[in-house]
Amino acid sequence: MPINLVTGIAAILVVITITYLIRKDHLHVKYSVWWLLLTAPILVLGVFPEANDVVGAKLGISYPPILPVIVAILLLLIRSLTTDIELSKKSVRINRLVQRMAILEQELSDLKISGRDENT
Numbered sequence: 866m867p868i869n870l871v872t873g874i875a876a877i878l879v880v881i882t883i884t885y886l887i888r889k890d891h892l893h894v895k896y897s898v899w900w901l902l903l904t905a906p907i908l909v910l911g912v913f914p915e916a917n918d919v920v921g922a923k924l925g926i927s928y929p930p931i932l933p934v935i936v937a938i939l940l941l942l943i944r945s946l947t948t949d950i951e952l953s954k955k956s957v958r959i960n961r962l963v964q965r966m967a968i969l970e971q972e973l974s975d976l977k978i979s980g981r982d983e984n985t
Contacts, residue, residue: 872911879904903940906933 883900886892892900910917910933921929 869912869914873908876904876908876911879907899944906936 880901883892883897883904887894887897917932918929921932924932926932926935
């Protein structure tokens, strides 16, 4: 089986899997866009391997087959950075919510105590 066909089938299977995960609410649409965008270059380079040589030559890469590896590593680094940024934002938000909840619990406790004092 030619590698072009295998890569094309793999890309199509990824799209089907992402669509399935979205429909079953296992993957948020915001994250699925990222994975679908990653699938496009896989499909293009898989179906048209000559594009690798053309782009590699224009970029001055002496061994064009390494181009998809470089692109994949860069995309994974970008994804890792964006994930870390999102996690940091969520961590700050959770800490603020915990602080607000503690303040509200203290206020509620103070109200209960002052309500008891007034009744006695």
